[in-house]
Amino acid sequence: MARKPKHKPETNKHLNRFKYTQDQAVEKPFNWSQMLRLFTYLKPYTKKLMPIAIIAMLVSTIVRLVVPILIGKVAIDGAIAHQDTSLLIKLVIGISVLYLLSYIGNVLRIKYVNILGQNVIYDLRKHLFSHVQRLSHKFFDSRSAGSILVRIMNDINSLQELFTNGIINLLMDVVMLTGIIVILLALSPKLALAILIIMPLMFYISTKLRRNIRRSWQQVRIQQSRINSHLNESIQGIRITQSFSQERENTEYFDGVNTDNFQSWRNATKKSALFRPFVEMCNAIGTVILIAYGAYLILQGDIEVGTFVSFAFFLGMFWEPISRLGQMYNQLLMAMASSERIFEFLDERPNVEEKKDAREIVDMNGHIEFDHVQFAYDDKRVALHDISLEMKQGQTVALVGHTGSGKSTVANLISRFYDPTKGAVKIDGIDLRDAAIDSVRQQISVVLQDTFIFSGTILENIRFGRPDASDEEVKEAAKVVGADDFIHRLKDSYETEVEERGNILSAGERQLLSFARALLANPKILILDEATASIDTETEVRIQKALGKLLKGRTAIIIAHRLSTIREADNIIVLQQGEILEQGSHDELMDQKGEYFDLVKAQFQMLDAM
Incomplete structure (x- = not known):
């Protein structure tokens, strides 16, 4: 029994x-x-x-x-x-x-x-x-x-x-x-x-x-x-x-x-x-x-x-x-x-739908424009309020602000994971709603704080960024971002099985692999969303050296709480509750002694206290 x-x-x-889970029993006829x-x-x-x-x-x-x-x-x-x-x-x-x-x-x-x-x-x-x-x-x-x-x-x-x-x-x-x-x-x-x-x-x-x-x-x-x-x-x-x-x-x-x-x-x-x-x-x-x-x-x-x-x-x-x-x-x-x-x-339809006559963006330059953009995840939560900004081709733009200020939302709209509620997001003058989704995303790489490593070898994980890349190209990308050293210390080097979610690697090592994956994809736009938050100071120094090569010739959007990582950005945009509070270079914002100045000052005081 x-x-x-x-x-x-x-x-x-x-x-x-x-x-x-939205699962419930429903009374319907056969x-x-x-x-x-x-x-x-x-x-x-x-x-x-x-x-x-x-x-x-x-x-x-x-x-x-x-x-x-x-x-x-x-x-x-x-x-x-x-x-x-x-x-x-x-x-x-x-x-x-x-x-x-x-x-x-x-x-x-x-x-x-x-x-x-x-x-x-x-x-x-x-x-x-x-x-x-x-x-x-x-x-x-x-x-x-x-x-x-x-x-x-x-x-x-x-x-x-x-x-x-x-x-x-x-x-x-x-x-x-x-x-x-x-x-x-x-x-x-x-x-x-x-x-x-x-x-x-x-x-x-x-x-x-x-x-x-x-x-x-x-x-x-x-x-x-x-x-x-x-x-x-x-x-x-x-x-x-x-x-x-x-x-x-x-x-x-x-x-x-x-x-x-x-x-x-x-x-x-x-x-x-x-x-x-x-x-x-x-x-x-x-x-x-x-x-x-x-x-x-x-x-x-x-x-x-x-x-x-x-x-x-x-x-x-x-x-x-x-x-x-x-x-x-x-x-x-x-x-x-x-x-x-x-x-x-x-029967579920994507919220971001591609038009039948969508335009292919063949060779993206990387000029980004937000034209009076408003976005809400639902009726009660408006994430961006009438945002207008420009990110020129090849510029490195940093987004700064407290949690919930709208930084990641800006990045999600650029990758067209969502469409704006009002206004338009444009790349090279083309409204993203008129563009073929794959032609946009294939030329954009995103590196997240919680990077995802798939089961398989080191080589296969880096090649995920560009499946047709040769072994030599994969290894070169790893060298550029400083991942080659720790990879060679592993038992089987590039053929090492990383197990589920990269369990055999440290958080910093996983992040270095994600940088190599992004570099190999050779994107025109690179988004780094808190990408260095899980990396120790020594690894961060190595990443900073690699960022020069990683960002060269690309439009880059960097979202970071560690303000030391964005000092060299061409333009720093300070967001607060979905609105642009101030923007400019590091020196310009420090001279203004506004919100950015207070954020930098607070971080240095925290470091001194430690």
Whole structure:
């Protein structure tokens, strides 16, 4: 017996942590148009794989329909009744050949439906992942990585049974059910109608179960999303959890989420399991009717014994496809719940959309202009208020200000991760909303404070900036930014595996790799967003030496709290609450003795105090 996990009422507080996933059960009628949309992924395979699978299915189904007739009408009423041994031998050989054909048909059906299903799952997952990659930052701001992972993995996996077995099995069961009903009516209309009288009641009761079953599977998907979100958050934050000795509290949260997941599965399977016993009960009633009324008809001389035997065969076969159709409906309900969530993402449109006639910026100069730009992340939070500024080609511009002043927002608008609410951001005189997104971003490199290092080698991580770069170009970029020294000290030099998120490297080493990656991309615009914040003083000195080569001939935007890193900037823009407070060179701003002067003075006083 499976152990039921503990579930304390107070553990329900974990649900509050997952409100941002935007997952909730929705009451909707069965959406056949959505299912048809899901089946469009079969289209590329309808000419090759699908016909073979259907033909193989028809062969095995026809054999199953023919054999009971041969046994009842030919063997019992013919060969046995008339003691025709020759006919009986021929019949045995014929049935053996038919079963061999059925076996071959089943082998081919299983083989090709599995190939078909795996191809469809592959295409659907590829389509969803490619689409998600093109969505705007706002989409990822409102969803956890775990909830996105559930859509791409679990929800698509739940469709696997539908595509590998469900569709062909549905056709097979419909053909078999139709064939059985036609044959039964042909053999004996009276006995057939007596047996089939139970069907309307069965369909009425099964219809009542559908709504509850569908909602239960929706709830399963929601709970899976929550448990994946929590796992992703817990694993990524394990160092913080252990630092504050919160393992027990975190385990309690997980116990709550895990229990809800357990209970949702139990509830869904319990409701789904009601259908099969119901079908078996109907089968039992049909068997009683067959024995009682069939025996009566034999005594009355209305049917022969062979017909009765054929009916017994077909009755056993009759409830089998009905039972599978019930399971198929459960699969459709699961597919419905999953496809709703998949298509929700596929229907999501980027907030930053590219126009059909968007212009390609082939050779960017790097002249940036903000023309009365206003930007708000939402109705309550305005990040920039009527900003107008100019960054000339080749200039190094520093953005300074307190947290929340709008520095990173300016950088995000230049990379076109967001579009301005009002006004226009222009590069080389072209409004970014009129430009092709890839042509803009391919010529802009961004180095963040929390740099991301992918699993793989040092060489592969640097080459991420320009996949077609040679090994020599990669190593030259590393030398320019001063990363070559520490790379050679590693066990396998440039072929060293850095593990997930670059765990074997220090924060400073990861940052040096991100500089090398940016340099290799050879951008026209370079954005350094707190890029030196995680670097020690010694490494910062090396970076400062490399910045001269890194920034040469490029328009550079530097966001920094360490004001020592921006003294040589051509223009320093001081932002406060989304507005430009002052701007100028370091010397000019120091002479003004305004906000910038106070910031510099405060930092020096802090250093002296240390």
